[in-house]
Amino acid sequence: MTAMQNITPGYFRAGLSVGLMLAVLTCAGGAARAGMTDGVRKVVLPNGLTILVLENHKAPVANFNVIYRVGSRNEQMGKTGLSHLLEHLMFRGTKKLKPEEFSNLIQENGGEDNAFTEQDLTDYFEIINRDHLDVPITLEADRMANFDPKGFESEKSVVIEERRMRTEDNPQDALAEVTQAQAYLAHPYHWPVIGWMHDVQGLTLADALNYHRIYYSPQNALIVAVGDFKADDVIRQITESFSGIANGPKPPPVTAVEPPQEGEREVMLRHAANLPAIAEAYHVPAHESPDCFALELASVMLSGGKSSRLYKKLVIEKRMVVDVDTSYDLLSFDPTLFWITAQMRPNIKAADVVRVLDDEIAQLAARPVDQHELQKAKNQELAGFVFGQDSIFREAMMLGQYELIGGYKQLDQFIPSIDKVTPADVQRAVAKYLVTSNRTLGTLVPTGLLPHPAGGPGGGMVRHAPINPEMPL
Amino acid sequence: MSGRHRFIGPIVALAIAAALSLPGMAHALEVKRVKLDNGMIVLISPQHNLPMVTAALAFDAGARRDPKGKEGLARLTADSIMEGTRTMSAEELNRKVDFLGSAMDVGAGSDYATASFTSLKRYWRDTLKLLAGVLTQPGLRDDDIARKQAEQIAAIKAAEEEPGYVAQTTFLKQVFGDGSPYGHLPDGTVDTVQQLSAQDVRNFYHEFYRPEGTVAAVAGDIEPDEVIKALREELAPLKGAVAPQRPQPLAPIGPGAHVTAINRDVAQANIILGFGGIARSNPDYYKLQVMNYILGGGGFASRLMKEVRSKAGLVYSIASFFQAALFPGSFQVVLETKNKSANEAIAMVLAQMRRIQESPVSDAEIESAKKFLIGSFPLKLDTQNSIVQFLLQVQIYGLGLDYIDKYPGYIRAVTKEDVQKVAREYLHPDSYILVAVANQSEAGIKVANGAPPSAKQ
Numbered sequence: 001m002t003a004m005q006n007i008t009p010g011y012f013r014a015g016l017s018v019g020l021m022l023a024v025l026t027c028a029g030g031a032a033r034a035g036m037t038d039g040v041r042k043v044v045l046p047n048g049l050t051i052l053v054l055e056n057h058k059a060p061v062a063n064f065n066v067i068y069r070v071g072s073r074n075e076q077m078g079k080t081g082l083s084h085l086l087e088h089l090m091f092r093g094t095k096k097l098k099p100e101e102f103s104n105l106i107q108e109n110g111g112e113d114n115a116f117t118e119q120d121l122t123d124y125f126e127i128i129n130r131d132h133l134d135v136p137i138t139l140e141a142d143r144m145a146n147f148d149p150k151g152f153e154s155e156k157s158v159v160i161e162e163r164r165m166r167t168e169d170n171p172q173d174a175l176a177e178v179t180q181a182q183a184y185l186a187h188p189y190h191w192p193v194i195g196w197m198h199d200v201q202g203l204t205l206a207d208a209l210n211y212h213r214i215y216y217s218p219q220n221a222l223i224v225a226v227g228d229f230k231a232d233d234v235i236r237q238i239t240e241s242f243s244g245i246a247n248g249p250k251p252p253p254v255t256a257v258e259p260p261q262e263g264e265r266e267v268m269l270r271h272a273a274n275l276p277a278i279a280e281a282y283h284v285p286a287h288e289s290p291d292c293f294a295l296e297l298a299s300v301m302l303s304g305g306k307s308s309r310l311y312k313k314l315v316i317e318k319r320m321v322v323d324v325d326t327s328y329d330l331l332s333f334d335p336t337l338f339w340i341t342a343q344m345r346p347n348i349k350a351a352d353v354v355r356v357l358d359d360e361i362a363q364l365a366a367r368p369v370d371q372h373e374l375q376k377a378k379n380q381e382l383a384g385f386v387f388g389q390d391s392i393f394r395e396a397m398m399l400g401q402y403e404l405i406g407g408y409k410q411l412d413q414f415i416p417s418i419d420k421v422t423p424a425d426v427q428r429a430v431a432k433y434l435v436t437s438n439r440t441l442g443t444l445v446p447t448g449l450l451p452h453p454a455g456g457p458g459g460g461m462v463r464h465a466p467i468n469p470e471m472p473l
Numbered sequence: 474m475s476g477r478h479r480f481i482g483p484i485v486a487l488a489i490a491a492a493l494s495l496p497g498m499a500h501a502l503e504v505k506r507v508k509l510d511n512g513m514i515v516l517i518s519p520q521h522n523l524p525m526v527t528a529a530l531a532f533d534a535g536a537r538r539d540p541k542g543k544e545g546l547a548r549l550t551a552d553s554i555m556e557g558t559r560t561m562s563a564e565e566l567n568r569k570v571d572f573l574g575s576a577m578d579v580g581a582g583s584d585y586a587t588a589s590f591t592s593l594k595r596y597w598r599d600t601l602k603l604l605a606g607v608l609t610q611p612g613l614r615d616d617d618i619a620r621k622q623a624e625q626i627a628a629i630k631a632a633e634e635e636p637g638y639v640a641q642t643t644f645l646k647q648v649f650g651d652g653s654p655y656g657h658l659p660d661g662t663v664d665t666v667q668q669l670s671a672q673d674v675r676n677f678y679h680e681f682y683r684p685e686g687t688v689a690a691v692a693g694d695i696e697p698d699e700v701i702k703a704l705r706e707e708l709a710p711l712k713g714a715v716a717p718q719r720p721q722p723l724a725p726i727g728p729g730a731h732v733t734a735i736n737r738d739v740a741q742a743n744i745i746l747g748f749g750g751i752a753r754s755n756p757d758y759y760k761l762q763v764m765n766y767i768l769g770g771g772g773f774a775s776r777l778m779k780e781v782r783s784k785a786g787l788v789y790s791i792a793s794f795f796q797a798a799l800f801p802g803s804f805q806v807v808l809e810t811k812n813k814s815a816n817e818a819i820a821m822v823l824a825q826m827r828r829i830q831e832s833p834v835s836d837a838e839i840e841s842a843k844k845f846l847i848g849s850f851p852l853k854l855d856t857q858n859s860i861v862q863f864l865l866q867v868q869i870y871g872l873g874l875d876y877i878d879k880y881p882g883y884i885r886a887v888t889k890e891d892v893q894k895v896a897r898e899y900l901h902p903d904s905y906i907l908v909a910v911a912n913q914s915e916a917g918i919k920v921a922n923g924a925p926p927s928a929k930q
Contacts (some may be wrong), residue, residue, distance in 0.1 A: 058522040059855040091773070100783050103773035108841050110848020112772075127855075129848050154786030161741065162789035165809050168740035171634055272738050274630040305571035312564070319620060322627040345627045376572045383574025383593050386525050390856045 036389075037412050040399060041231045045243050048219030052399050052408055053231045053238075056392055062227025062234075063392045064136045065125045066144070067400045069222070070215035072193045073119045073254055073333060079207060081195015084117040085159050086208050086216075090124065091115075092149035094142050099150050102139055109135045117193055120333040121404065127393060130228040134237055141241035144221065147212050152205040160201065163194050171273040171444055172343070179442030182267040183281040183337055187258040217247040224400040226392045258283070258335065265440040273446040275322065278350050280340040280357065281440045284433045286332040287405050293417045294429035295338060299328040300377040301369065301426070302340070302360070307376070309360055310340075318356060320348045331401045338434065350443045358436070365431035368423030381418050502854060504864065504874055505697040509705055511712060512685030516864040517697040520857055526597035526693030527590075527857035530608075531865050533715045534586035534681035536661075537654030537800070545661015546669055547581040549618070549625055550677040554579045554588075556617035558606045563617055566603060575600040579607065581659045584798050585869070586681070591858070594694040598703060605707035611678060618671040626667060629660050636743040636910040637809070643733055644745040644908045648803045654720045655802055685714035690864035692857040720800055723749040728904050734918045735910045742815035742911030742918075746822055747805035748901045753797040753870045759883040760891040761795055761899060766842040767834050767892065768825060768900075769793025769806055774841055776825050777806065785821065787814045795899075799869070804899065812915035819907065819918075826902040833889045847881045 043051045071083050092099045106113040111128030113136070126136035149155070167173045177192045184190035194200070223242070225234050261283055284295055302310050303326040314321045324342040342353055388394045402411040505517045513530075536547040555578065557563040570577050575592040577600060588608055592600040632638045642658055649656035660666075691700050726748055751758065762770075769777035769792055777791045787810045796802030810818045854860050854877075867876055909918045 056522075058520070060851045061855050100773045100779065104841065107772065107774050107845040107849070110845065110850075110852070112849065112852065127852055129851055132848070151783070151786075154784065157786030158782055158789050161787070161810060164740040164811060165789055169636055273634050275627070275634070306567035307564070307571040312567075315624070316563070316620070319623065322624065322631050343631055345623070346630060372572075376568070379572060379574040381574075383525075383576075386523060386593060387576070387591055389523055390525065390527075390858070392855065 037399070037409055040408060041235060042408070043235055043239070045218065045239060047243060047245060047247055048217075049221055049223065049242050049245075050403065051223045051235060051238055052225070052403060053234050054224075054226045054395070054399065055229065055231050056226050056395065057228045059392075060130045060228050061127060061392065062130045062133045062225065062229055063125060063127050063396045064133060064140070064227075065123055065222075065224040065396050065400060066140045067124075067222045067224065067404070068122045068216055069120075069220050069404060070122055070211075070251070071118050071120045072191060072195070073188050074215065074251070075188060075191070075195075077191075078199060079203065080191040081159070081163075081193075081200040082203055082207055082211055083122055083215075084194055085156065085200065085203055086211050087115050087117045087122050087124075088155050088159055089149040089152065089208050090143050090147065092151055092155055095146040095148045096142060097139075102143065105135060105139060111136065119189055119193060121401075123397070123400070125393065125396075133225070133227070133229055133234065137234075137237050137241050140223075141245065144216055144218070144242070145245045147209070147216065149205070149208070152208070156200065156203065159194070160197070163197060163200065166194060167192070168197075171269075171271045171446075172277060172341075174271055175269050175277055175279050175442050175444045176339075176341075178267050178269050179279045179281055179440055180337065182265050182442070183261075183283065183440040184258055187256045187334060188254065189258075189334065189336075213248045214251050217251075218242060218245050219247045220251055222400055222403055224396040224403075226396040226399070254334070261438050261440075264436045267440065267442050268445055269442065270445045270447045273444060275343050275346060276348065276350055276446055277343045277444040278341065278353060279442040279444075280354070281337040281442070282340075282434050282438050284328065284336060284338040286334070286336045287330050287410075288335075290417075291425075291429045291432070292330040293421050294425040295328055295433065296330055296381070297374065297377045297418065297421050298364065298426050298430055298434075299326045299338070300380050301364070301373060302326045304377065304380050309364075310357070313360060314342065314353065314356060320345060320353055320356070331405055333405065354441065361430060361434045365427060365434070368427050371423065374421070374423055374426065378418055378421075382415055385415060502860065502863075502877060506868075506874060507697075507701055509684070509701070509708075511708070512714060513687045513689060513704070513708065513711075514868055515689045515691070515701060515704060516868060517690075517695070517700050518692045518860050518864065519694070519696060520692050520860065521694050523857075524594040524694050525857065526592055526594055526600075526691065526695055527861050528597075528601070528689065528691040528693070529587050529589035529861045529865060530687055530689045531585040531587050531869065532682055532687050533718075534677070535582050535584045536657065536659035537583055537718065537720075538677075538681055539654075539657070539661070541651065543661075543665060543669060543673060544657040545625060545659070545666040546673055546677050547586060547681075548659040548661065549622055549666065549669055550674045550681075551579045551581040551586045552621045552625065553613055553618045553674050554607050554611045554678065554682075556607075556614070556621065557612040558610045559612055560610070561606065561612070563612070566607065570600070570603055573599055575603075577604055579604075583655055583659060585865075589861075597693065597695065601703055601707055608682065609708060609710040613671070613675050613678060615671045618674050622666060622669060625660065626663050629663050629666065632660065636737060636739050636741070637807075639735060639737075640743045640745050640807075640908045640910045643735065643910075644747065644805065644906060645803070647731065647733060647906045647908065648723075648726075648747065648749060650724065653723070654718065654800060655796075655798075681715050682711065683713045683715045684708060684711040688865055688868045690861045690868070692860040692864070723801055725749070726901070726904050726906060730905060730907055732907045732909070732918060734913050734916075735908070736913040737910055739910065739912055740811065741809040742812050742818075742909050742916045743809050744815060744819060744911075745805050745807050745908045746819065746905055747803050748905050750795045750802050750804040751797050751899065752799065752801045755797065755801075757895050757899070758797060760887050760895045761797075762846060763839065763842050763884065763887045764829065764834075764892045764895050764899075765793055765795060766846065767838050768829050768896070771842060771845065774845070776829070777808075777822065780825060781808065781810075781818055781821050785817075787811075787818050787821075791818075791822075812912045815909060815911055815916040816919050819909075823902045826896075826900045829896045830893065830900060830902070833893050836889070839887070839889055839892060843884050843887070846884045850877070850880060 041053045109132035113126045115124040310324045314324045321342045327339045399408045402408045539546050557566045573596040577590040579588045590600045769775045781791050782788050788808050791808040793806040
């Protein structure tokens with residue numbers, strides 16, 4: 001259900017599991033029990049900083065997030081990747097701290113820290129022994145107010161290595177990148193979160209400092225803290241640390257609107273790979289449309305679990321694919337994409353898989369699903385939502401994401417809204433959005449087999465004898 | 474941060490979880506431990522904060538049990554078990570599991586095969602019944618096995634698109650040799666999986682899915698007595714024990730660098746440098762935890778990260794770890810860097826290994842390492858799944874139910890001298906295996922006559 005890790009990616013500063021994150025974003029959403037948000041305290045400081053705090057006493061730990069309302073969506077052509085590069089630079093020192101001292105201090109206090117950048121937001125977070133929550137609060141305030149990174153060029157090199165690893169050497173991610181770029185012509189979702197290689201290479205320290213000045217202000221930030229603490233204490237600590245921070249200029253609004261797609265688009269990627277793959281992207285609304293809940297359930301019915309329609313048809317029955325998945329993020333700020341992706345078994349043709357997918361979607365559009373199947377999908381949503389709350393990090397992210405799209409209280413409406421969806425709603429939404437004229441189809445064409453790792457004839461593997469110990473590597 | 478270890482299977486999950494420590498926890502973990510009549514050991518921790526249940530059963534049926542030439546059999550068996558029972562088709566099983574909203578899986582890691590589920594509280598009994606059904610009476614039909622076999626082969630081909638995967642499979646083969654329990658990932662290879670038969674799978678199931686010595690761990694909104702009763706009823710058909718395994722000790726690596734350079738048209742050289750390591754039972758385990766934190770396990774606090782990433786900007790990710798499991802595993806440094814930087818990065822890794830052998834670590838470094846290892850322990854017990862993983866290790870590695878209380882003492886006792894001593898004993902910068910999947914004409918991995926330029930400290 002979480003498949004397309006590579007499509008709406010969180011680019012983590014270090015290798016933290018992105019899969020976990022997306023599980024929250026795609027299948028979470030609503031309250032397991034009515035009034036899950038009842039315990040949330042919300043405070044807005046005079047400088048505009050919004051704070052959400054929730055006590056959770058199940059384990060002696062606390063999670064602290066500073067979410068900035070900035071991501072690749074806010075970037076300009078030619079300067080793509082700036083949000084993500086800035087996220088990296090936030091660890092490279094302040095007027096008080098040396099590079100990486102931030103992380104060292106968190107770790108010494110029994111915590112872990114990281115950050116990730118998405119299309120819409122950038123999140124900095126710590127998970128820490130509850131006795132030391134004051135440490136991330138103080139340090140996050142410091143890097144919001146006193147940003148002063150050192151080693152710009154070497155950090156840029158790190159990001160370039162990250163792009164090589166994630167995209168250049170990863171055919172699935174490379175396919176998602178070109179497909180998305182073809183699906184969005186006018187909106188900044190056109191470019192990848194990590195940025196185009198040449199853009200990243202050209203970014204300057206001045207770019208980053210200016211970006212921080214505009215977007216890393218209290219008025220553009222949201223703090224979410226969940227954990228084993230007293231809410232009053234934490235609100236007081238946050239207020240003390242952040243209320244003196246001044247705002248920069250008001251961030252400019254994102255005004256671009258993607259024009260309606262009128263006709264199917266196709267893009268092909270030739271890349272070293274073993275298996276062909278496809279990625280289909282349909283333009284769909286996100287949370288701003290009531291259709292989002294029907295689309296969410298359509299996604300589950302298509303690929304949620306081994307009883308889902310696409311798994312049954314393509315993996316079990318026709319045995320055409322290694323993996324098939326859908327993904328849909330209704331928490332996207334702007335209208336988003338409904339993805340269907342598949343990695344084929346060897347010698348299976350993309351066109352044949354596309355035909356089966358079209359047929360399955362046509363069936364969803366042609367007649368209402370039966371109640372049992374719809375109930376199954378609803379049960380999966382509910383369970384997934386409860387499971388998501390087992391992590392305080394996920395809990396915090398759910399609250400934060402809902403707050404950003406219109407208010408954390410909406411979280412309580414997710415499961416009730418899912419429950420209200422009827423078979424006719426699903427049929428209508430599928431018929432309206434999942435149509436070929438609204439689709440971009442990306443096809444990965446493997447450029448020949450890779451050398452066999454065990455090194456057959458001409459396999460490209462060289463096994464060398466041990467080196468002379470006097471001249472060790 | 475475990476995502477950084479691109480390793481597959483519970484072996485690493487176990488080593489990592491165990492590598493994370495805990496301070497005097499104000500919240501004691503309530504655990505009940507019982508042994509069932511059939512020899513299965515059950516650990517249960519009630520967690521009433523959410524209406525859900527997480528459970529896992531670790532069978533002595535991991536990939537280390539794969540017969541020579543049949544690598545991949547443990548995984549194929551685990552996957553095939555999930556394809557229904559003698560009286561229930563895979564399709565019916567899948568529909569039932571999904572209708573409950575439960576997650577359920579049987580999968581093989583290197584050490585153990587794990588059968589697990591997560592469910593809402595109100596469906597835990599139904600979910601357990603479904604899982605027990607496939608464990609006690611799996612269908613193991615020829616056609617289902619053939620499909621899983623084809624899927625496994627395709628999955629291997631898909632994974633081989635990742636240079637890091639190719640580096641890992643090659644490294645394991647080099648460090649452990651053929652026929653060693655850890656010489657391969659649970660996937661096996663295309664060649665070995667192709668040769669497996671349905672009968673191989675059925676034999677493997679009968680031999681290794683036995684209750685005696687199997688460990689079950691459950692965390693969730695339940696009471697221990699009802700879990701014990703349910704496990705007794707549902708798993709009653711399982712009987713007997715698995716014969717112990719006694720692998721050959723690891724052969725030492727001869728002097729010098731043993732280099733395998735695999736040529737691929739990639740943007741980055743994917744490099745693994747390492748050698749044989751330790752079992753989890755090794756008494757130096759905690760000293761090595763502290764040492765490795767400082768060397769390359771401590772994220773941005775580690776020397777490798779500081780030197781190779783923060784200062785030189787050569788990598789996005791670099792980490793070292795001991796894969797400490799039931800039997801001696803490997804030590805690995807894993808990194809990716811642009812092809813042209815490969816030799817420079819390798820030289821820096823070797824320089825840091827020598828440095829930690831030659832000079833004592835600083836007071837600040839060892840204190841920082843201990844504070845993290847001790848202070849961060851509660852982070853490892855903050856979800857039902859992490860509690861289940863923890864309980865499995867407590868039992869499998871004989872850590873004791875008071876491990877939470879004892880761990881800080883184990884770490885506090887480690888001295889700078891200990892760190893240097895274990896660095897000298899367990900790191901081998903003059904005798905190692907190096908695998909580099911890279912565009913070799915750009916990377917020019919230096920072998921035989923050329924040591925790469927030595928890196929600045």
